Amino acid sequence: DFSRSGPFPLFTSTKHTPYVMIEEEVVTIVVGQGAATNGSVGAVHPMVDGGPESVHYIEVVYAVDESGKVLGMKRLSPTDAAPARMTFKRPADGTVITPYLYCNLHGWHQGVPVTVERPSLGCSVAECVPGWDASTGLMVQDGSG
Numbered sequence: 272d273f274s275r276s277g278p279f280p281l282f283t284s285t286k287h288t289p290y291v292m293i294e295e296e297v298v299t300i301v302v303g304q305g306a307a308t309n310g311s312v313g314a315v316h317p318m319v320d321g322g323p324e325s326v327h328y329i330e331v332v333y334a335v336d337e338s339g340k341v342l343g344m345k346r347l348s349p350t351d352a353a354p355a356r357m358t359f360k361r362p363a364d365g366t367v368i369t370p371y372l373y374c375n376l377h378g379w380h381q382g383v384p385v386t387v388e389r390p391s392l393g394c395s396v397a398e399c400v401p402g403w404d405a406s407t408g409l410m411v412q413d414g415s416g
Contacts, residue, residue: 286314289332289370289382296361298343300332300370300382306354316374320349329355330373337367349375364388 290307292299304313319327326349333344334357343359355372362368370382 284377284380286316287372287374287377287380289334289372289380291334291368291370291382291385293361293385293387297358298334298361298368298387299356299358300334300343300372302329302332302355302372303353306356315354318347318349318351318353318355327376328374330375332357332370332372334359334368334370336362336369342366342368362387 285304289300289302301307303315305315316329317327328349329347331346332355334342336342345357347355364387366387367384369384372380
């Protein structure tokens with residue numbers, strides 16, 4: 272349906288959904304639930320260059336922040352390997368990344384927005400650092416040193 276004014280709603284097709292994956296200083300957008308789960312669940316969108324009657328591929332993958340600024344964009348070819356993907360530098364903490372894609376047969380699709388956050392250590396300084404006094408913010412000597 273090329274008459275739509277915006278992207279298809281989330282999850283109209285898991286193989287047409289772009290997924291945000293953040294690892295250290297790199298953001299990767301992959302297309303298809305199968306790509307996001309390493310094939311354990313869902314499909315990967317094909318990249319098929321079979322001539323005018325059967326070409327089917329992701330033409331563009333891109334991501335924007337909460338203000339609409341483009342964080343990264345990649346044009347693809349039907350001869351590129353599946354799954355379609357792109358990478359860009361990790362933006363600042365608190366940035367909301369919304370991924371999009373354009374399929375040559377099925378139009379625009381939007382993925383789930385993801386907020387960039389550093390992973391927590393699973394404990395506070397007071398819990399993780401022996402001798403830390405949270406009330407004073409100082410290290411406490413135990414008298415043994």
